Every structure is written in C-alpha cells, then in structure tokens.
Amino acid sequence: MTTSAGPILDATTVDAVDTRGGDRGSVFVRLLRRPAGLVSLAVLALILLVAILAPWISPHDPNEVILSQARALPTWAHPLGGDNTGRDVLSRLIWGTQITLWGAFVSILTSLVLGVPSGLAAGYFGGATDRIGTWISDALQSVPGMIILLIVGANTGNDLTILMVTVGVFMAPGYFRLTRSTVLAVRGEMYVDAARVAGLTDLRIMSRHVIRQVIAPIVIQSALTAGMAMGMQAGLQFLGIGGGTTPGWGAAMNEGFQVMRTAPLLLLWPSIALGVAIAAFAVLGSTLGDVINSKQPVLSRKQRRAVEATNAANRAAPKSTTTGSISVAAVDSAVRLENLRVNYETAAGEVEVVHGITLDVAPGEVLGIVGESGSGKSQTVFSMLDLLPKSGYYTADAIWIGGEDVTTLSRKDRARLLGSEIGYIPQEPMTNLDPSYTIGAQLTEPLRAVHGMSRAEARERAFAMLERVGIVDPVRVMKSYPHELSGGMAQRVLIAGAIAGKPSVLVADEPTTALDVTVQAEVLELLRELQQEYQMALVIVTHNFGVVADICDRVVVMRSGSIVEIDDVGPIFADAENPYTRELIAASLDGAASRVELDREAALASAGAPGGGAALAARVKTEEAGA
C-alpha cells in the first residue's frame, strides 16, 4: 500500500508547535511570557522609573540634615527612618538609584566599546590581530583590578564616572572572548564565504552578516554584567571610593555598616535595594539566554490549552497511521512525525526545506529514508533528534518518540532522550570524534553523565560495546586517539557509542557514505545484527537503494522536502508507483551492481583468468547498450 503522507490531526489539529519563533512573537514578547522574565523586567523598569522620577518622588532633599532624625526609626514622614546624620534614608535611596544605574551603564558601555569591535576583528581576521587581541585580553585579566581602581580613585578625586570606566576596561575581556568565539563559529559559514566571493568588503561583511550572530549573546552578557557592575560600584563606595557627596547605595551601606550594631536598618535598606537590582539583572540575563537559545516554544495559555487538549485526545483515542504496511497507534510507534516542517533563515530570507511530512517507524522496524542530495533527509532526522542548527527550526503537530509527544517537553528533557531513548550515528565518523580525547574517554563520558554509571561500570560497558561492534583489540582502542583509527573503526566506535545507552530507536544518517565499499557492507551487516539483537527501531538515511535493499523493511522516498512514496521494500522494488522512485532505484541499483561486477571481472581479466576479458567486454557492451 502506498500513500502520500499528510497531516494526521485533521480537525483537531492545533497551531503547529514552532521551535523557533514564528507565531511565538519577538524575543521581548517571549520574555514577557515567562514569569521570571516578566518579574525581572518589571523590577528593573521600576528601578529605572524611580531613577528618572527621583526629583519628583523623593519626599525630602537627600542631603538635608535634620538632627532630630539621626538614626530615627521609620515614621510616616520618613518611611525608612533617618540616617546617621539625620538625612532621610528613603530619599537618599531614591537618588542613589540614579548613581547606581549610571555607574552600571558607564562600565557596560566601556566594555562594549572596547570588547566587541576587538573581538569581532580578532575572530574575523584571525592571525596577528587575534593573537594581539587575545594577549591584551589575557594581560588585562591578570592585572589586579582593585589596586588599579585605588590608584585611579586617588588620582581623579574619586570621580565615580572615571572609576566606572576603569571597571568597564577590566570587564571588556569578557565581551572580547564572547564576541571572538561567536565570530569564529560563524566565520566558516557558507553565507560569509558567499558574501566574500560576492566582493563585499570585510567591514560590510562584519557589520551586516557577522554582527547579527553576536547580538544575542552580547545582550545576555550585558544583563549579567550590569548586575556585576552595580555590585562593583557599590563595593567601591562601600570602601569609601567614588562616593563623594552623592547618595549611592554603596555609600549608604558603608554608613550603615559603621552603625550596624545600634541601627541595623541603615545597612539593611541599601542592601535590599542592591540585592534586588542585582538579582533582577541576573534573572533577566539567564531568562533572556533561555528565550534566545531555546528551540522550545513558550506557548500562550490558549495555545497551551489547545496542545494539551490535542494530546489528551490523542492519548484517549490514538489514531492509526496510514504509512504503508505498518499501522501502529502514535503511542505505540517508536517514532512518529506529524506534519513536520523545517525552515531556515538565510541571507535571502526564510526558506522551508521540509514541507509538512508525516511518517512513522514501528518498534523493531528498519525504515529507510531515501532521496537525492538536498531532498531533506538529514533535516528530517535532525528534527527528530532536535539537533537542527541555530539558523533552522521546525514546526510539527507532534513528534512521538517512545509513546510520548516530545514537542511538549522542555529542551532539557528532550536532550535527555538522546543517548537513552534515541541513539544517533552521524555521517562522518572522523569529524564526530573529538581529536583531543581518547576513545575510552569519549565513550565513557556520556555513560557516566547521562546514565549515571560509575567510572568502572562505564568502562566495562564501553569495553563490551567495542567488542560487540567487532573491534578486535578494544583495550588498545580505548586508549587510542581518533587519528589512530581507520574510518571503518571510527564508525564502529560511533556505533558502539550510539547503542551503549541501549536506545529503543537508532538513527543512522548515511552511516556508510564516508567508508570504502568493503567496509560499507560490514557496517551495514553490523547495524542489522545490532538492530535485531537489541530489538531497536532503526531509521537509516541513505541516497542509495542498495542500502535499502540490504537492510530496510520499509522505505520513505523524499524529494525536494516532501515525501513522494512510502511502502514496504518488496512492493517498492517490484512496482514503485512514483516515477521518481523508479528513477532512483534504477540509478542506484543498476550502477552499484554492475560496478561491483565490472570490478570483479576487471580483476579476473588482469589476472589472466580464462574468459575474464571476454566476460568483461560482453558486460561493458551490455552496459553501454543499456545506457
């Protein structure tokens, strides 16, 4: 039976779950939807408002001394009491807001101006620029900042603005390193190369293409740095530096500290103000980080209710799929994608590369996803694994893994499925092993971190897995570095890593592409054996129908981001409905079989085997006639 895939939820379908932005709104809206974001923003907005309105809302002149109010307890006229010399504490705190925010602003601005352009240049140009920038940054970090601040304070009459500029200089390496590492990550992106090839100047590429990637981490860093700068400024004032006659919170803490035993409230009020402001910046920074980096949507209450209702309906009356010979309920499937779409933000705008596909894999089934290069196979499995790159996002009505709709999970919970519920074997074995660590370290680390095994248990499991995947000398391989392995061995190591957590689904993305032909067959055989032994569902991405014929039960044929055919392997080979499927089968099977035979026959001919040359010639003739 062959069907074209389509959405399953029909009338009950709710808004698709968007993993990036889409209808989730801007970062600001998403921030507001989180209680932590809303509260921290509200607190900071209130502090800003107090700073701006200080001249109007301050009940008294902050420097007016009323001797009768010295260390007085709170009254209606002086809600926070009087300070050491009889000045109104509330008024001083209100005015202190201005100076505290100003100090944080000055140091952040200084760090930004120094750290971001230099980080951009170091990351983008590399070489000497990078070395010099990194050297200066390291040098700045090794200088004892407090001593420099004392010297600056002494030579500038404790000018707060100059002191905060100095603080900003010492904070600049944080921005430098962050910007540099972000730029290093995007420098090799295709769109940067394309911009270079198109003749854009470095300045233009940096200001238009590269800086966009830096903005989000910088905003997060700034929120966190603001809290630190406030703490730093209060610390300076507490030490009697940078206070002057200005009623800063740190200066108030200093005064309160001196009379802590007799009038503890004088230390308490400014400490609360500072603590609340720093906490608000810290919460804002980390929530912003979550919002910007999270691929999991934050749904409005209405959307959440709709999703919950749909999930409840699914659980109550699980629908059966119509994807070929398998018909399992969503909750019984090993994996099921419903109406999956994948989008990318590119320099030319947003493009959809997978167009609402639906497929399922039953427990213990081997499903092949086949299609020519660029048909969307990898994007489909990356969405399954939640491993799309930053510029991409998916939407789906549901993604079921092990009986659970994982689109309702948080990113953290979703990540926990990797290595335990779902294993992954990537395309390029060598580039997926870290050259700095031994194979043993790389295999045992996830077993310890994800599965909570002890060091000894993890080593034992890794060792057993290496043996199981056919590594003949596991003791040596455990101690080896990736460059000491052949491609086939590296792929076996990755397979060992993927199955070490005993997942119920194994996803293999072109697992044999980078291997030579003889090793390819061995790896496929191994995968088949393991799949049967562990009773795993296996999803294998390939562009080769030979692989499908070798190990798959069912096949999904993709073209240009859509599914053109789904069926059992037998019927597909016997009588594919779609002309594209027939073309693909012809292209991969004819070519593969004849090439192997031609090689064998060529070897026979060169070895002088009787009949070899004639057989080869006849074969070539047949091939040419066929072509």
Ligand SMILES: Nc1ncnc2c1ncn2[C@@H]1O[C@H](COP(=O)(O)OP(=O)(O)OP(=O)(O)O)[C@@H](O)[C@H]1O
């Ligand atoms: N980072 C990206 N930005 C924009 N488009 C992308 C990105 N990654 C993939 N695409 C596009 O998505 C489409 C599907 O790519 P995908 O990698 O899924 O193809 P594939 O079928 O796995 O091909 P291959 O066999 O070559 O790996 C392609 O058109 C590709 O150009």
